[in-house]
Amino acid sequence: MIVWLGCAFLGASYTVEHAEHAVAIDLTLTVNSILDTVIASSSIFAPMLEKPCASVQRALTSQTSLVPYVREVALLPTHGEPCSSALGDAGFLIATPPHLSTGAPAIDLLVATRNKADTPVVTLFVPQQGGGVLYILEGVYFSDVLRTATRMGAAGARLIIQGSGSLTDQGRFAPLPPDVVPERSSHIPRLSRISHASAQWPLDISVTPDPTVFLATYLRYLAVSAAACATLAAMGLVMLRTTFSSRQRLLKDVRAGLRKNQFHLVYQPITDLGTGRWVGVEALIRWRHPRYGTVSPGAYMNEVESSDLIGPLTLFVLRRALAELAQCDLPPRWRLTINVAPSHLATKGAVDELVAIVAAHAQTYDVVIEITERQLLRSSVPVHRALECIRNAGMLLAADDFGSESSNMDLLSRFKFDFLKIDRQFVEHVDRDGMPFVQAILSLARDLGVTVVAEGVETASQAATLQRIGVPLAQGYYYLRPVPIETLSDHLASGRPSQ
Template identity: 35%
Template sequence: MSDTSKAAGKTLPAGSIGSVPIWRGIGPRLSLLVVTGCSALVLLTAVLLGEHSATRAVAAHEQLIGNDLVASVDRILNSVRLRRRAELAALVGQPCGDVRRSLTQLQTYVRYVRGLNLVVDGRVYCSSGLGQIDVPLSVYLKSTATGASLNLLPQTPFHPGDPVLAMFDATGQGTGILYLLAGDYIADALSHGVRYGAQNVALSIAGVGLLSDSDEFMPVSKPSPFYATRVTSGAWPFSITLASSTEFVSQLRWQYRLYFGAAGALLDMLIVALYLLAFAPSRLLLNAVRRGLRQHEFHVVYQPIVDIASRDTVGVEALLRWDHPKRGPISPSFFMGEVESSSLLAPVTGFVLHTAVEEMSRHAPTLPLRVAVNIAPGDLERKGFVAEVLAMSRTLPGGISLVLELTERFLLNESADTLAVFKALKAGGVKFAIDDFGTHHSNLDLLSRFPFDYVKIDRQFVSHVDTGGAELIKAIVAVAKHFGLQIIAEGVETEAQHRALRAVGVSLCQGYLYQRPMRAENFERRQKRR
C-alpha cells in the first residue's frame, strides 16, 4: 500500500470531486466564522498554557537546584562532624597545652574547617590555630542543645570580615567541639546553582541572616535580594534560597511559547483541515479512488534500498501514486486514511501487491532482491489476505522475496490472530519489516512477540544522525541486533548522513541520496547502467 509519510504530490482541493450540499443547516460564512473563532481560542489557550507551564518549569528547576545544594551542604556538615570525632571528643576537657598539638594535627583531617576548638562549661578554651583562649561559647552560638547546633556568623573575634558557619557538637552540658567552617567553602558549593541558571543563591538560618554564593553575609535586618524558592534541610537547621536568572527565565519562557505556539498552530491546521474535509465528503473521495482504479490512474513507483557498504541495490520499496486527470498528483496522505477504513482497502492493497510483483518479475535485474509493500492493519484482519499474499509470493522469480511493512502503532492492540497471520506468511517465505520504529510507542515487546526481519528507522532520526543524533540510532541498532534484525535507515539525503549511519552499524539505507522513487522500467535501465 502507499507510504503516506513519504509520498509527494499535492492534495486534492476541497469540493473538487463531485458537488453536494456542504454542512447542511450551516452556511459557509457561519462555518468559516466558527472555524476562525475556534482557531483564535486555540491559539490563546496555547499561549496561556505555555506561560503557565513555563512558570511551573522555572519553579521545578529551582526546586531541583535547591535540593541538590541542600544535599551538598548536608554532606559537608556531616563530613565535618563525623571525621575523627572520637579522637576529638577524647581531647575535650584536657589541658590545652597537652592537647593543642594533637588538635592541630586532627584539623588536617577535617575538610572545610578554619579551626577546631574545645569547649568546657560554656567557654572555648583551646583553639587549633591560636592555642589557649578564653571566649564564651555564646559568642559563636545563640543556644546549645544536645547533639549538634549550627549558626551563621559574619565574622569571628579572631578573623574579622570573614563569614563562618559555627557548628557545635556537644559531648556534655556546655561541653564539646566547636567547628568553624570557612564561609568561602560554603559559597563555592552554592555557586554551582549559578552555573545551572540561578542568579541569587544563599544559605539562610532563621533569625540570623544569609550567606550568599559570593561569600557575603547579610543579616536579617538588611534587605536581601529576591529569592523565589526556599528548600529546607531535613538534617540541619538551614535553608537554601534561590531565584533563577532573568536570562534563564526569559529563555525558558520563549521555549515554552514556541512549543505551545507550534502546538496551537498545528491544532489550528488540523481544524482547518477538518473544515476543508467537510467540503469533500469521504464517499466522494472513495468514489474517486474507485474510479481511478478502474481508469488506471494509479501506478507504483519504486525506491531502491541499498547496501550501505557497496551501495548496491538489494531491495525496493513499492509506493502507490495517483495521477488525477484534472488535479494532477495527489498525495496518498489525502486518501489512504479513508481507504484503510473502507471496503476499498482490499482492491488498493491488491493493486499494489499485484503491480509490484508483476513489474519486478519483468523488470528486476538478475540479482537477489527484496520487494517491500506497505500494508494496513485491516489487511491482517480480512479473510483471504494470507492466501493472496502467498499466491503472489510464489509467482516471484527465484532470488526475489516479498517484504510486508507495518508501522509499529498498528500492532500494539492486535490480538493473537495477528501473530497467526505472521507465522503463516513467514512459513511461506514472506518477510516483515517494522516501519517508523521509535516514532510512536517504541514498544520493544513487539520485537520479541512478532517475527520481524527488518527495522526501519524513520527519517526524522536519520536527518539528525550527523548533527548529534547518532547515539539514538546506535541504540536502536543495538536493540535490533539483539533480536537478530537488520536495520534500514530511510530518508538518507547527504553523504554525511551516509557516513554517520555506516559508522553506527546500519547496514541498509534508502533515500534521495541514492535514488528518488521511479517507475519499474526506469529502475531496470538504472540497474543495467551500473
C-alpha cells in the first residue's frame, strides 16, 4: 500500500513539475524574443543621438510607432539634452532615467509612469556610441505572455527582473521578495513555484502550479498505478494529456452550439467621420450558451482558431451575415466586414468556399475580409496565395489591430490592403498623449494609399480628435454598440446613420 501511494505521489509530482517547467521555458524564450526584437531597432535611433531634439523629434515619434511593444523611446546623448518621442525635450514618462553606461543593455521594471500611475512598464537601455537609447515597453505585453501559463493549467505566472521587481500575469507590480532564488529547488512536489532563468537577461519566469491540477493528477495515478508502478514514465504522458481535457470539452460545446443554432450575429457600424454617415458594418459572432449564458468570443476563439472548427464557424458568420443584410435596404457601396483567421485560409478549399458563398448572393455592397496583423506576419505561403485569390475575386482586405504587436513595413510591402484598422490601445489615448502615434500611422497609410479605420472609439473627445487629424473612418461604442440585425434595420429605416 505504501509503495503504491508513494509511486502515485512521485509520478504526479513529476508530471506536474515537468509540464510547468516546460511552460516556464517557453515563456522565457518568448520574453527574450520581445527584448531582442526591440533591440534590433536601436540602429535606427543611434544616429539621432548626434542631433538636436527639435530636428529629430518628428522622425523619432514616427519611428517609435513602428517598433513593437514600445510606448516611448528616449534618446540619451552623453553630451546634450535628452529627447523623448512622447514629450520631446520636456522630460520622460519615467521619473528617473538610467545612468549612461558603455556596457551591455540593461532592463528594469517600474511600477508606473508619469501619465499612467497604475500601469507597470519594462525599461530597456541600449548603450550606443555617444550615449544610449532608452525604450519604455508596455507591461501589458509581458502580462499577456504570462497568461499563457494560466491557459495551460497553471495557477499563475510571474516575470522577475533581478534587483528590480516582479510582474504578475494580472499586470500587477510587486517588489522583489528577499527570499526569491533563481535556482530551482529539488523539493517534490513543486506546488509553490517553478522557475526558469534566462540565459540572456537577468530575469526569471516563475510558474505557480494549480494545486487542484496536482490533486487530480495524483488521484488519476492512484487509479491506474495499483499494478503499474513500474510503468510510471509512460503513464505520466497519459496524465499530462488528460490534464488539458478542458480544451476538448470547449470544442465539443462549440460544435454542439453550431449544430443547435446557439450562435448569432451582431453588427457594429463603421462611420465616415467627414459626413457622419454609416458606410458599412462589421459582423461579430456571439454565443448564447444554454448553461453559461452569453459567452465572449475571447473565451473560446483562440482554441477554435487552432482547431478544425474555425472553418465551419467562419462560413457560418459569412452565410448568416449575407442572408441577414439581404433583409435591409442598404445604401450603394456599403461594406460588410468579416473576420477571417489565417489558419482557416491555409486549409485546402477554404478560399473557394468563401468566394462561392459571396458569389451566390447578389449583394450591392463590398465584402471586406479582415485579418489580424500579427497573425499575418507569422502566416505561411498558402495564406499569401489565399489573399491574392480573395482580391482577384473582387473582395477587399483589411489589416486588423495594426500597431498592437508586430507592426513593420514588411507587412505593408508584402500585402496590398484596402483598409488598415488602428488598434484601440492607440485610439484610447488619441486625445491625450497618443495623438503622435495615430498621426504617424495615418501618414504612412496615406503614402501607401490605404484607408485608415480607428477602432474602439468610446468618447466624444476621441471622435473629435480623430476627425481633426484626418482619420476618415471609425467605429466604437461612441457611435453604436454592436446590435442584432433587427435593430440595425430599424436604424437604417429611420435614417439615423445620417446623424
